[in-house]
Amino acid sequence: MTMSSAATRHSRDAVYSTSSALALSVVLTVAASAQEALPAIEIGGTSAGSNAAASGAPLAPQLARPDLQPDNVANAARVATSSRSHTQTFTRQDIQELNPQDVFGLLRNATSILVTYQGRKFPNNLKFRGDGNFGFIVDGAYVSAQTAGLMMQSLPVSALDQVDVVRDASALTLGPLVDFGSSSGALNSGFVVVRTHTPQENEMELRTAAQSYGGVLGSAYGGYVFGKKPGEIPAFISGFIKKSSDDGPANGSNWNDTVAGLLKGGFTVGPLDTSFTLFQSSTRYGFQQGTFGEQTASTLAQKWGYSPIESTFLSWNSTFRWDEHNVSLLTLAYTRTEDNNVLASFNSPNLTVANEQGYTGQINARHSFTYDGTLAQLGLQYVNWASPSGQTNYANYARKEDTLSGYGNFEQKLLSDRLIFDASFRLDNHFDYIGVDTAGTTKYFYNRGFPLAVNYAGGATVKPLQGWGIGELGASLGDFNPLAGLANVAFSGRYSHTEQSDMSGVIADANVTLLPEKQDKYEAGVKIPVFRWFTPEVTYFDTEIQNNKQPSRTVTVNNNNVTYWTQGNTSRKGIEAVATGVLQDELLGKTTYRGSYTRLTEVYSNSLGTYDWLNPYRFQTPRTQINFALTHAWDRFTGTVALNHVSMYWSNGFAVDNAYHQVGNYTTLDANIAYNFQLMDWDARLTFYGRNITNKRYETIYTYKAWGAVWGSELKLSWGEHSSPAPLPGMAWLATADDSPSPWSGLYAGLNAGGVFGDGHGVNTVPGTSTILGDGGDDKGAVGRPATFFGRTSASSAASTIPMGIGGGIGGAQLGYNWRLRPDVIGGFEADLQGVAGASASGSALRSATEPVTGANVVTATKATKSLSYLGTARGRIGYLVTPTLLPYLTAGLAYGEGGFSTSLTQVSTSASFAPNSGTIGSSSIRIGWSAGAGGEWMFRQNWSAKLEYLRYDLGNQGAYGDMAGYNLTAAGNPGLYASAVISSTRLAGHIVRAGVNYHFE
DSSP states (O other): OOOOHHHHHHHHHHHHTHHHHHHHHHHHHHHHTTOOOOOSSOOOOOOSSHHHHHTSSOOOHHHHOGGGOTTOTTOTTOOOGGGGGGEEEEEHHHHHHHOOSSHHHHHTTSTTEEEEEOSSSSOEEEEETTBOOOEEEETTEEEEHHHHHHHGGGSOGGGEEEEEEEEGGGOTTTSOSBOSSOSSOOBOOEEEEEEEOOOSSSEEEEEEEEETTTEEEEEEEEEEEEOOSTTSOOEEEEEEEEEEEEOOSTTSOOOEEEEEEEEEEEEEETTEEEEEEEEEEEEEEEOOOOOTTTBOHHHHTEEEEEEEEEEEEEEEEEEEEOSSSEEEEEEEEEEEEEEEEEEEESSSSOOEEEEEEEEEEEEEEEEEEEETTEEEEEEEEEEEEEETTOOGGGTTOOEEEEEEEEEEEEEEEETTTTEEEEEEEEEEEEEEEEEOSSTTOOOOEEEEEOOOEEEEEEEEEEOTTTTSSGGGTTGGGGGGOHHHHHTTOEEEEEEEEEEEOOOSSOEEOTTOOOOOEEEEEEEEEEEOOOBTTBEEEEEEEEEEEEEEEEEEEEEEETTEEEEEEEEEEEEEEEEEEEEEEEEEEETTEEEEEEEEEEEEEEEEETTTOOOOTTOOTTOOSOSEEEEEEEEEEETTEEEEEEEEEEEEEEEOSSBTTSOOEEEEEEEEEEEEEEEEEEETTEEEEEEEEEESTTOOOOEEETTEEOOOOEEEEEEEEEEETTOOOSOOTTOHHHHOSOOSOOTTSEEEEEEEEEEEEEEOOOEEEEEEEEEETTOOSSOOTTTTHHHHHHHHHHHHHTOEEEOOOEEEEEEEEEEEEEEEEETTEEEEEEEEEEEEESOEEEEEEEEEEEOTTTOOEEEEEEEEEEEEEEEEEEEEEEEEOSBTTEEEEEEEEEEEEEEEEEEEEEEEESSTTBOOEEEEEEEEEEEEEEEEEEEEEEEEETTEEEEEEEEEEEEEEEEEEEEEEEEESSGGGSOEEEEEEEEEEEEEEEEEEEEEEEEEOO
16 A cells, blocks of 8 residues: 555655755856856845845835846746746736735736635635646745645735746746645646745835725834945844734625734845745634525535634745855745634534644755856755644545655757757655545555656747847837837747656556556747737647546445545646737826736546537636736826636536536626825825626636625825925825914824723633544544543533623823814824723623433533723824814724633533533733724813714634543443533624823924
8 A cells, every 4th residue: 555665765866866966066166166257147136125225215126136036046936938928927016006805816817817716614726727736935935725725815915025927837946746735646737926025125004994895904014124334234124914804795604804914034144145934824714605596505504614724934045145156045934824613503503613733844955057148956845744633625634745856947048148948857756644535534544655756848938039130220110119029029938748657555446547647738939029018928838637646436345435546638728818018108197008818729638528618517617718907107196907807617516406507707897096195204095996896796616606896995104215205296285284383283192091891792602523532533433432422512511602791991191193184174193002990701601411322411610701901092083173173083093902811611410420521711812903983172272182082993803722621431331531622702892982181292
């Protein structure tokens, strides 16, 4: 059942041998350092960000950061030149203009990528040119598709500098082509490369947004750049925090509540650039319920969610420039996802909670040598993935895998860069230490060695008209001179081949002979920048896969589930056409666009059949996708319209009739308009947006309908060292609406006192999973089942809802700033902090349940407490002077505070077989939420005002998960220690009424 140790060593030795080649490339530095020729390929400069800011306004990230420049070897995501036309880049400006909800919303605008959503454990997924195998690269570190599906939706897009989409044969040097958590070991068809923001100057940003379905968002960012003086070490540090929540459509259970933070820093010492990224998020959300009448009743009844899912991402990147020819890159990374998967029901109070974890650790080392148009790169990469509890579709099944890889890339520029050849290779040695072939299988496999995956590719780029002076002819025609574009016409072609021998430790199905898997991929493209307003690009791709392995069926043999394997062939061919341009950049502002068209001309699979309009029943990939985005900037306004069309395809999605149904066949339209203005020293941007404004309730997976139209607004305030404090043209009224002295302008501070009340949310305790401690996960038959039954009964008896409300007195201070938007309109910001006295409560409950095997009665006494220690807000205010001294106003913004609760449980049973059981769980943490309200302020004497204010605050849900351990003395004659899991939660939300006094400084 397992690969022999000799075979394992043999395959891994093939990868280890690349380390000697890597060492040899480093030795070349000795010879190269004596040569004077400048490299034709960039090796980059400092990435700490201070140099750009030292001499003036900061550059765009793509100019200031070597790791974002496509031809720079300091770019860890650099692809071969012949692949450039087959990749797509979203810059920081693109992301701002498109204004997506999250990374997956951004990728809906990517050529040939289908983004799907389902209300299940793996909610977000992608298909690259019809293939669902892909990976993410985040700040140089590989993230598997499964981990990305859980983590990436909480990564804020406003914290990104660039996102690249790299497809098919372009991806050999980026990461393992063998995915993790995949039952078949099918190869990745592309990567999404994400780079977070690096500050180029001292800067700050505040952002708040509100949208339909109860969506609110607040975020804050700050970056600081050191080392601007001669002799100082260039360095930077930045931090980002975000709080967001959505209620989702009514009765759909698709709510979410997210807190996320990102810390980034780096420094440059001589030839060494080093940076790190730490991302942490905690998200609670419910899985969207399917559509009644379409989905099976059992699936519709599932009220599932994550409460919470916590993600941690840490990467460390170092670039060492040995000399002008040699650069080495080193990446270390760690990723963790842990969730409480809440499995509840719409039809009953029963609930279980499964705790799931996944971990990834990796190291990637690469060396690049450049000289006179020649580039040689060699690298080693090791990735280890483990899920001790299982995750998503493989919950409760331990899994551990790793991949050791060696890779290289070689490029040569000839004929004054008119011709560029490149060749790449990658060797992936994948190994499964423990796993199962299919979910629901109780039989583990151990030490399954996948055969060495050998990948190689070659390509060329030709610019036949470059350097002949053609672009200078007809220069007087300006943007309408086609000869200027013809000088940069580029043709490219690329071929890649992958091969794996037959897998070890698997059983072929009847009449199946498992053969080596082979993949051949072809790409050919042409880019013709005829005009500045029209640059077309066409790519043809062809993917041929032979003998792709996958589980076919599972049967029970001698009380063990045995999985049989089959194989199939797949063919995907298609065309991608892209056009970009600047339509005009004159008196009416600047208009830019990007449009793309993808057509799968052939899709074939042994299991799916060839696409046929007369028999489309099994076609599960859209044949046509269209994207188009148009942006117009004029004066202080910027508007963007983005269209996304997906043709019809077929999906099952737990259909009530177990048949495939039509999905897709939709066209969505997103639009936004932004207004830029100045508020004191801050650059302000007010955006009104609509997503899916045509209100299409489309499906990408059957039974899971889109929300429909989402409308919202966002206010962003940003400040940088080179922000202009002067008002924008035509905006002088905003800063100097009234030159006369006003007591309502400027800085103020004061004190407040009042009460907090109305938090009537009780403490809910619900049962989780139950296990027998020491059980390794295999089915051990009936030996422990009475203990397991008692564990479940123990947890069920613990279920309770203890009503209680907290309230008390509050007192604290506030600090704010006002300015006159108009003579009678006052805007401002205010932050406050209050201590809370007496805001605690307690309660108790008594519940019982009957254990089904022995009939024993289990009684649980529950005591719960809840408290709020302090509460603060940071809000914007806007008001109207009804008299020169009376200002009624509206206010909204962030709320924060420290809340805590605890639940103590004591259990006894009428059966002497079960010892008494007890446990205490709880949580105390700083929470971030929202606040909104209204008030009035009266200037009762010069520089002094009094106010009365009402606020509604909501700090979200707070929960804790714990186990109670008990001992079964007589379980089937085999004493067993069991654990019953419970989860307790409460919500911190209520009302504030307070009065205050302020002093307004001159």
